[in-house]
Amino acid sequence: xxxxxxxxxxxxxxxxxxxxxxxxxxxxxxxxxxxxxxxxxxxxxxxxxxxxxxxxxxxxxxxxxxxxxxxxxxxxxxxxxxxxxxxxxxxxxxxxxxxxxxxxxxxxxxxxxxxxxxxxxxxxxxxxxxxxxxxxxxxxxxxxxxxxxxxxxx
Ligand code: FES
Ligand code: FES
Numbered sequence: 001x002x003x004x005x006x007x008x009x010x011x012x013x014x015x016x017x018x019x020x021x022x023x024x025x026x027x028x029x030x031x032x033x034x035x036x037x038x039x040x041x042x043x044x045x046x047x048x049x050x051x052x053x054x055x056x057x058x059x060x061x062x063x064x065x066x067x068x069x070x071x072x073x074x075x076x077x078x079x080x081x082x083x084x085x086x087x088x089x090x091x092x093x094x095x096x097x098x099x100x101x102x103x104x105x106x107x108x109x110x111x112x113x114x115x116x117x118x119x120x121x122x123x124x125x126x127x128x129x130x131x132x133x134x135x136x137x138x139x140x141x142x143x144x145x146x147x148x149x150x151x152x153x154x
Pocket of ligand 2: 096098099101102132133134135136137
Protein backbone atom coordinates (compact mmCIF):
# COMPACT_ATOMS: atom_id res chain seq x y z
CA UNK A 1 0.00 0.00 0.00
CA UNK A 2 1.11 3.58 -0.62
CA UNK A 3 -0.43 7.03 -0.53
CA UNK A 4 -1.04 8.76 -3.86
CA UNK A 5 -2.14 12.39 -4.13
CA UNK A 6 -4.29 12.49 -7.24
CA UNK A 7 -5.48 15.72 -8.84
CA UNK A 8 -9.00 14.95 -9.96
CA UNK A 9 -11.23 17.70 -11.36
CA UNK A 10 -9.10 20.37 -9.69
CA UNK A 11 -9.16 18.80 -6.22
CA UNK A 12 -6.40 16.72 -4.64
CA UNK A 13 -7.59 13.36 -3.35
CA UNK A 14 -5.17 11.23 -1.32
CA UNK A 15 -5.79 7.53 -1.80
CA UNK A 16 -4.03 4.78 0.10
CA UNK A 17 -3.88 1.86 -2.30
CA UNK A 18 -1.62 -0.70 -3.89
CA UNK A 19 0.43 0.96 -6.70
CA UNK A 20 -1.07 -1.45 -9.24
CA UNK A 21 -4.62 -0.40 -8.39
CA UNK A 22 -6.38 0.82 -11.52
CA UNK A 23 -7.09 4.55 -11.62
CA UNK A 24 -10.79 3.69 -12.01
CA UNK A 25 -10.99 2.40 -8.42
CA UNK A 26 -9.11 5.40 -7.04
CA UNK A 27 -11.68 7.62 -8.76
CA UNK A 28 -14.72 5.65 -7.60
CA UNK A 29 -13.70 4.31 -4.19
CA UNK A 30 -11.03 6.88 -3.26
CA UNK A 31 -12.54 10.10 -4.58
CA UNK A 32 -16.16 8.91 -4.45
CA UNK A 33 -16.89 9.95 -8.03
CA UNK A 34 -19.28 7.38 -9.44
CA UNK A 35 -19.83 8.73 -12.95
CA UNK A 36 -16.96 6.69 -14.40
CA UNK A 37 -18.09 3.12 -14.96
CA UNK A 38 -16.55 -0.35 -14.91
CA UNK A 39 -17.40 -2.38 -17.98
CA UNK A 40 -14.86 -4.90 -19.16
CA UNK A 41 -11.81 -4.13 -17.05
CA UNK A 42 -9.47 -4.83 -19.96
CA UNK A 43 -9.45 -1.58 -21.97
CA UNK A 44 -11.95 -2.86 -24.53
CA UNK A 45 -15.27 -1.11 -23.89
CA UNK A 46 -14.59 2.55 -23.01
CA UNK A 47 -17.03 2.74 -20.07
CA UNK A 48 -14.18 3.88 -17.80
CA UNK A 49 -12.89 6.67 -20.06
CA UNK A 50 -11.41 9.70 -18.28
CA UNK A 51 -8.78 12.24 -19.33
CA UNK A 52 -5.25 12.24 -17.96
CA UNK A 53 -3.40 15.42 -18.89
CA UNK A 54 -6.27 16.15 -21.28
CA UNK A 55 -6.02 12.89 -23.19
CA UNK A 56 -8.70 10.17 -23.08
CA UNK A 57 -7.50 6.99 -21.33
CA UNK A 58 -9.06 3.75 -20.11
CA UNK A 59 -8.90 4.14 -16.35
CA UNK A 60 -9.56 0.43 -15.73
CA UNK A 61 -6.17 -0.43 -17.17
CA UNK A 62 -3.98 2.42 -15.95
CA UNK A 63 -2.25 1.89 -12.60
CA UNK A 64 -2.61 4.70 -10.13
CA UNK A 65 1.20 4.82 -9.81
CA UNK A 66 1.43 5.97 -13.46
CA UNK A 67 -0.52 9.21 -12.96
CA UNK A 68 2.00 11.33 -11.05
CA UNK A 69 1.06 15.01 -11.07
CA UNK A 70 -1.07 14.83 -14.19
CA UNK A 71 -4.57 16.25 -13.88
CA UNK A 72 -7.35 13.68 -14.09
CA UNK A 73 -10.71 14.80 -15.49
CA UNK A 74 -13.83 12.71 -15.06
CA UNK A 75 -17.35 13.20 -16.39
CA UNK A 76 -18.13 15.23 -13.23
CA UNK A 77 -15.35 17.69 -14.10
CA UNK A 78 -16.05 18.29 -17.79
CA UNK A 79 -16.39 22.02 -18.35
CA UNK A 80 -15.35 22.87 -21.90
CA UNK A 81 -17.62 24.40 -24.53
CA UNK A 82 -17.36 21.14 -26.45
CA UNK A 83 -18.56 19.22 -23.39
CA UNK A 84 -21.52 21.58 -22.96
CA UNK A 85 -22.46 21.18 -26.64
CA UNK A 86 -22.18 17.39 -26.44
CA UNK A 87 -24.30 17.18 -23.30
CA UNK A 88 -26.96 19.46 -24.80
CA UNK A 89 -27.12 17.39 -27.99
CA UNK A 90 -27.23 14.16 -25.96
CA UNK A 91 -30.31 15.42 -24.13
CA UNK A 92 -31.96 16.86 -27.25
CA UNK A 93 -31.60 13.59 -29.16
CA UNK A 94 -32.35 11.42 -26.14
CA UNK A 95 -29.19 9.40 -26.78
CA UNK A 96 -28.94 7.12 -23.71
CA UNK A 97 -30.95 3.95 -23.29
CA UNK A 98 -29.80 2.20 -20.08
CA UNK A 99 -27.11 4.87 -19.72
CA UNK A 100 -24.33 2.66 -18.42
CA UNK A 101 -21.84 3.37 -21.22
CA UNK A 102 -22.78 7.01 -21.65
CA UNK A 103 -20.25 8.83 -19.48
CA UNK A 104 -17.51 7.12 -21.49
CA UNK A 105 -19.30 8.01 -24.73
CA UNK A 106 -19.56 11.67 -23.71
CA UNK A 107 -15.88 11.78 -22.69
CA UNK A 108 -14.81 10.35 -26.05
CA UNK A 109 -17.20 12.51 -28.07
CA UNK A 110 -16.00 15.65 -26.28
CA UNK A 111 -12.35 14.74 -26.91
CA UNK A 112 -13.17 14.17 -30.58
CA UNK A 113 -14.79 17.60 -31.00
CA UNK A 114 -11.93 19.32 -29.18
CA UNK A 115 -9.49 17.76 -31.65
CA UNK A 116 -11.70 17.86 -34.74
CA UNK A 117 -14.53 20.44 -34.73
CA UNK A 118 -16.11 19.12 -37.95
CA UNK A 119 -15.88 15.32 -37.87
CA UNK A 120 -17.23 13.24 -40.74
CA UNK A 121 -19.18 10.02 -40.14
CA UNK A 122 -15.93 8.16 -40.71
CA UNK A 123 -14.07 10.35 -38.19
CA UNK A 124 -16.81 9.70 -35.64
CA UNK A 125 -16.83 5.95 -36.22
CA UNK A 126 -13.04 5.86 -35.89
CA UNK A 127 -12.94 7.97 -32.72
CA UNK A 128 -15.84 6.18 -31.04
CA UNK A 129 -15.01 2.63 -32.09
CA UNK A 130 -13.54 1.81 -28.66
CA UNK A 131 -16.73 2.81 -26.85
CA UNK A 132 -19.11 -0.12 -26.79
CA UNK A 133 -22.84 0.36 -26.20
CA UNK A 134 -24.79 -2.80 -25.42
CA UNK A 135 -28.00 -0.89 -26.11
CA UNK A 136 -26.69 -0.02 -29.59
CA UNK A 137 -27.27 3.73 -29.38
CA UNK A 138 -24.64 4.28 -32.07
CA UNK A 139 -26.93 5.98 -34.58
CA UNK A 140 -28.07 8.56 -32.02
CA UNK A 141 -24.50 9.04 -30.78
CA UNK A 142 -23.35 9.85 -34.28
CA UNK A 143 -26.27 12.24 -34.87
CA UNK A 144 -25.66 13.96 -31.52
CA UNK A 145 -21.97 14.49 -32.31
CA UNK A 146 -22.95 16.11 -35.62
CA UNK A 147 -25.52 18.28 -33.83
CA UNK A 148 -22.97 19.32 -31.19
CA UNK A 149 -20.43 20.16 -33.92
CA UNK A 150 -23.03 22.28 -35.72
CA UNK A 151 -23.91 24.15 -32.52
CA UNK A 152 -20.24 25.02 -32.02
CA UNK A 153 -19.87 26.53 -35.51
CA UNK A 154 -19.13 30.22 -35.69
S1 FES B 1 -13.97 -0.91 -18.20
FE1 FES B 1 -12.27 0.11 -19.01
S2 FES B 1 -12.38 -0.17 -21.14
FE2 FES B 1 -13.96 -1.41 -20.31
S1 FES C 1 -26.95 3.06 -23.31
FE1 FES C 1 -26.98 1.06 -22.47
S2 FES C 1 -24.96 0.33 -22.78
FE2 FES C 1 -25.01 2.19 -23.87
